[in-house]
Amino acid sequence: MNNFFKTILATSAAICLSGMAHAADIKANIQGMSFSPAAITVSVGDTVTFTNLDGAPHTATAADGSFTTATLRKGKSETITFKTDGSFDFFCKIHPGMKGTIIVQ
Template identity: 55%
Template sequence: MPLRHILASATALVLCLATPVLAADHAVEIRNMSFSVPALEVAVGDTVTFTNSDAAPHTATAEDGSFDTGRLTKGQSATVTITGAGTFDYFCTFHPMMKATIVAR
């Protein structure tokens, strides 16, 4: 293989490895006393925006304490960033029967 082809391939590889990966934003609506996405798969570094569409206040609180939106009243939103890999079960502190899961890879 000619040297120029090897150099071109090496340059292309370096450019691919140097390209930043952009984080995604995921939306979870809280309505009818439930989280709209019961199981959400995300990448580490992604954000999740929780929006309360119910009249009652709600939270999205991770069981392991890794995130907590705080109290959200109707129309309010809060965004959390997923900083590590794993499975994160979360619930509403006002209504503990409301549960969902985020899986981060």
């Protein structure tokens, strides 16, 4: 790699880091047929990574349709980015009794 591309890469990384400074990734497990935690508060721009620890497949799907994970099998994760504020109820499409709420502020 020549120095020109090294400079471009370093600059890109710096811009990326400064832009991401306040974004957090919140971990949410799906375990024992429930979301843990079931109530999650994040800031606009944050991500939530859902990881299914159950043998049963699950999704995390917004009641208003604004987001959904794929069907997550055991050990699989998916990360959702929250770009708008509000309160978002979510559930598992396969087990609709599993519920949670994400508050984006």
